Amino acid sequence: MSILIKNATVVTQNATREIIDNCDILITNNKIESIGKNLKTENGKPETIIDATGKIAMPGLINSHTHVAMTLLRGLGEDLPLQEWLEKKIWPAEAKLTGKDVYNGTMLGICEMLRSGVTCFNDMYLVGVDEIAKACIETGIRGSLSDAAIATIGHKLDRAIAFAKKWKGKNSLVTPHISCHSIYACPEDMLIKAKESADKEKLKFHMHISETRKEIFDCLEKTKKYPIDYLDNIGLLDENTILAHAGWVTKREIALAGKKKATIVNCPISNLKLATGGICQITEFDQQGANVCLGTDGAASNNSLNMFETMKMSSLLQKHHYWKADVLPTQRILDFATINGAKALGINAGSIEKGKLADIILLDGKAANMLPRNDLISNIVYAAGPQNVTDVIINGKIVMRERVIQTVDEEKIVDSFRQI
Amino acid sequence: MSILIKNATVVTQNATREIIDNCDILITNNKIESIGKNLKTENGKPETIIDATGKIAMPGLINSHTHVAMTLLRGLGEDLPLQEWLEKKIWPAEAKLTGKDVYNGTMLGICEMLRSGVTCFNDMYLVGVDEIAKACIETGIRGSLSDAAIATIGHKLDRAIAFAKKWKGKNSLVTPHISCHSIYACPEDMLIKAKESADKEKLKFHMHISETRKEIFDCLEKTKKYPIDYLDNIGLLDENTILAHAGWVTKREIALAGKKKATIVNCPISNLKLATGGICQITEFDQQGANVCLGTDGAASNNSLNMFETMKMSSLLQKHHYWKADVLPTQRILDFATINGAKALGINAGSIEKGKLADIILLDGKAANMLPRNDLISNIVYAAGPQNVTDVIINGKIVMRERVIQTVDEEKIVDSFRQI
Numbered sequence: 001m002s003i004l005i006k007n008a009t010v011v012t013q014n015a016t017r018e019i020i021d022n023c024d025i026l027i028t029n030n031k032i033e034s035i036g037k038n039l040k041t042e043n044g045k046p047e048t049i050i051d052a053t054g055k056i057a058m059p060g061l062i063n064s065h066t067h068v069a070m071t072l073l074r075g076l077g078e079d080l081p082l083q084e085w086l087e088k089k090i091w092p093a094e095a096k097l098t099g100k101d102v103y104n105g106t107m108l109g110i111c112e113m114l115r116s117g118v119t120c121f122n123d124m125y126l127v128g129v130d131e132i133a134k135a136c137i138e139t140g141i142r143g144s145l146s147d148a149a150i151a152t153i154g155h156k157l158d159r160a161i162a163f164a165k166k167w168k169g170k171n172s173l174v175t176p177h178i179s180c181h182s183i184y185a186c187p188e189d190m191l192i193k194a195k196e197s198a199d200k201e202k203l204k205f206h207m208h209i210s211e212t213r214k215e216i217f218d219c220l221e222k223t224k225k226y227p228i229d230y231l232d233n234i235g236l237l238d239e240n241t242i243l244a245h246a247g248w249v250t251k252r253e254i255a256l257a258g259k260k261k262a263t264i265v266n267c268p269i270s271n272l273k274l275a276t277g278g279i280c281q282i283t284e285f286d287q288q289g290a291n292v293c294l295g296t297d298g299a300a301s302n303n304s305l306n307m308f309e310t311m312k313m314s315s316l317l318q319k320h321h322y323w324k325a326d327v328l329p330t331q332r333i334l335d336f337a338t339i340n341g342a343k344a345l346g347i348n349a350g351s352i353e354k355g356k357l358a359d360i361i362l363l364d365g366k367a368a369n370m371l372p373r374n375d376l377i378s379n380i381v382y383a384a385g386p387q388n389v390t391d392v393i394i395n396g397k398i399v400m401r402e403r404v405i406q407t408v409d410e411e412k413i414v415d416s417f418r419q420i
Numbered sequence: 421m422s423i424l425i426k427n428a429t430v431v432t433q434n435a436t437r438e439i440i441d442n443c444d445i446l447i448t449n450n451k452i453e454s455i456g457k458n459l460k461t462e463n464g465k466p467e468t469i470i471d472a473t474g475k476i477a478m479p480g481l482i483n484s485h486t487h488v489a490m491t492l493l494r495g496l497g498e499d500l501p502l503q504e505w506l507e508k509k510i511w512p513a514e515a516k517l518t519g520k521d522v523y524n525g526t527m528l529g530i531c532e533m534l535r536s537g538v539t540c541f542n543d544m545y546l547v548g549v550d551e552i553a554k555a556c557i558e559t560g561i562r563g564s565l566s567d568a569a570i571a572t573i574g575h576k577l578d579r580a581i582a583f584a585k586k587w588k589g590k591n592s593l594v595t596p597h598i599s600c601h602s603i604y605a606c607p608e609d610m611l612i613k614a615k616e617s618a619d620k621e622k623l624k625f626h627m628h629i630s631e632t633r634k635e636i637f638d639c640l641e642k643t644k645k646y647p648i649d650y651l652d653n654i655g656l657l658d659e660n661t662i663l664a665h666a667g668w669v670t671k672r673e674i675a676l677a678g679k680k681k682a683t684i685v686n687c688p689i690s691n692l693k694l695a696t697g698g699i700c701q702i703t704e705f706d707q708q709g710a711n712v713c714l715g716t717d718g719a720a721s722n723n724s725l726n727m728f729e730t731m732k733m734s735s736l737l738q739k740h741h742y743w744k745a746d747v748l749p750t751q752r753i754l755d756f757a758t759i760n761g762a763k764a765l766g767i768n769a770g771s772i773e774k775g776k777l778a779d780i781i782l783l784d785g786k787a788a789n790m791l792p793r794n795d796l797i798s799n800i801v802y803a804a805g806p807q808n809v810t811d812v813i814i815n816g817k818i819v820m821r822e823r824v825i826q827t828v829d830e831e832k833i834v835d836s837f838r839q840i
Binding site (some may be wrong): 071075078102108109115183273277306312317323329330369371372373375376379385410413417 | 474491492494495496498499500501502503528529531532535536624689691692693694695697719722723724725729732733736737739740742743744745746747749750785786787788789791792793794795796797798799801802803805807808821831833834835837838
């Protein structure tokens with residue numbers, strides 16, 4: 001299998017952040033074989049040629065923290081206070097979810113993500129996670145998946161570990177990891193054992209941290225330490241740990257996360273929607289050496305899975321938080337959503353370079369909202385949206401072509417939701 | 421001319437905020453003639469029938485503060501501090517703009533706005549405003565336009581008044597108004613005379629207010645009053661006055677703007693991008709009786725003209741600012757972007773009701789990001805985007821049909837920008 005993308009403007013995201021006009025990309029099997037001008041074609045090879053004249057080719061966006069099946073709960077209980085929303089709407093609805101529901105919600109969420117240029121997502125869920133894996137394979141999207149250990153509702157660590165072992169090395173699109181919900185939902189021995197298991201299996205470890213202010217007080221009361229200090233103290237903080245939210249942190253915790261090269265996933269839209277108050281200080285996390293990534297969180301608290309929107313908001317909120325228009329370079333935002341995401345999840349992707357996995361999206365560079373081209377990176381981060389995504393290639397396979405999903409029948413998927 | 425939209429889900433925005441499924445809308449000439457189920461068709465009447473099965477029909481979005489031609493400057497000077505950005509990039513570029521440039525930038529911006537469901541925009545600019553009017557007429561979008569008086573750069577009030585008189589009653593799509601740039605750029609006598617002229621001509625008066633913190637200090641020093649107090653003191657504060665930004669205001673000013681029923685236009689994305697620090701407290705302005713509207717501001721400081729994004733951000737920032745997830749009902753956000761916008765600009769639109777101007781957009785309700793329908797208003801405010809806008813009708817004319825702009829050659833417009 002080989003694909004030649006011809007004549008694109010290529011945003012490589014390579015070490016020098018090169019942008020190359022009128023450039024071809026040759027994909028062989030699931031990897032990028034070469035990048036350059038006027039790559040040769042010979043009789044029947046490559047099998048597929050995509051004319052990308054006027055298009056922008058860039059690495060697919062990586063949604064580094066979500067709960068994809070929560071599309072099912074999109075818009076449920078709007079305009080309720082947070083606690084009432086959780087207790088009266090979200091938790092009762094989640095308690096009733098079947099594997100079939102999770103499969104349907106995941107298929108819907110994946111269609112939405114593909115249309116917004118997401119080629120890989122990092123998920124944490126509590127029911128039907130095998131169905132999420134199945135949906136990834138069927139649709140052709142890359143998933144980093146976990147069945148979260150949550151002691152407070154009886155979700156045991158054994159199950160989380162069993163899921164990870166079952167899916168390890170099984171399918172090139174599915175990379176399992178081990179997750180614990182949070183410090184407040186998991187006792188110390190569970191956290192320690194989860195991380196030890198992840199290390200033993202050479203898998204990533206993923207959890208929520210410091211999302212609300214209350215968590216900080218509770219953690220201080222329970223452990224006498226701030227959350228990130230605590231994680232470090234019990235051996236959980238390293239480059240294989242993915243921490244989502246981190247909206248309420250001390251400067252010392254930021255420095256510590258940086259020193260240990262942990263991944264911090266900023267989920268600004270969810271934080272604002274749930275009014276958690278804290279702003280994840282990604283500028284400082286980045287400066288201190290943490291691996292900053294971006295996530296939409298679930299559609300119940302976003303209410304979309306649009307990573308372009310998350311890039312823009314991530315940037316704007318830093319400017320707002322520091323009252324400083326030039327606090328964080330625009331290029332870094334794109335890095336967070338591509339190369340840093342790949343690094344966090346241990347996936348050989350995130351840039352368009354020889355030898356990398358062929359996870360590539362094409363944007364329509366001729367759309368009114370993408371012109372003029374005073375600054376292409378700024379256009380991608382601040383002006384682009386799902387309306388500009390035309391093609392999606394994942395693992396060397398064309399998953400969306402000229403805005404039509406190729407792998408599954410999207411109409412059938414959405415129709416099932418219109419009848420609910 | 422008559423158009424029948426058949427079988428839509430109609431978000432009426434009428435007094436009871438009714439949503440009607442499987443509903444038809446009959447448009448005759450430029451107005452809505454009737455709304456109801458199974459409206460009759462007779463031989464050849466209406467001339468055009470739009471099958472809107474699976475679509476959502478809603479009032480077009482009203483962008484209540486922008487500088488449309490600034491699409492020309494999109495992405496110019498990113499990552500510079502505010503003052504350097506203005507002085508080294510924006511002002512020198514603007515000083516060189518010709519009428520032809522403004523026309524081109526406006527055509528581009530209008531294409532972008534149509535694609536994001538905007539049927540009317542309120543503009544303030546300083547050069548080539550006749551060209552902006554021409555672009556509105558050619559594309560078929562509704563424009564509320566002004567040639568701003570700006571004493572600091574020699575833009576006289578006479579010119580602003582002459583523009584307004586010239587275009588008053590001339591074309592049903594173009595409604596002129598009178599604008600002064602700001603308190604800091606216009607002396608008191610200019611402000612007073614501008615408002616008197618607007619009142620005499622029965623036109624709206626439009627200006628920037630309290631966008632940066634510095635303006636407050638400068639106004640206090642110059643007038644001994646806070647900006648909105650000052651406007652009231654010199655007779656500028658009433659229901660025909662449109663104030664953009666208002667990010668730095670006292671509770672007393674909020675109450676005063678409410679009492680006088682002034683229009684306040686929230687431009688959250690521009691405020692964040694320029695790191696002005698203040699959050700326009702639209703929740704309180706609304707509660708106190710001001711007419712709250714939403715605007716994108718220009719594309720140089722946004723960098724898009726996407727009103728869906730502005731609706732979402734307007735809501736999220738209130739939740740964040742007050743640390744309260746239920747501070748402002750989602751429905752109010754949609755009101756701000758539709759009926760309140762029409763009220764501000766003195767246009768008989770903003771809702772789908774008999775006798776209203778036919779400014780209507782259709783959204784694809786079968787898109788993955790618009791499902792499930794737990795809450796349709798929430799889906800529109802938080803999940804929808806330009807990718808969902810399929811059709812745009814303005815003043816009874818089909819301006820976009822199935823994502824193709826009908827009135828002008830969009831490809832030609834965008835191509836001219838690719839060659840710059």
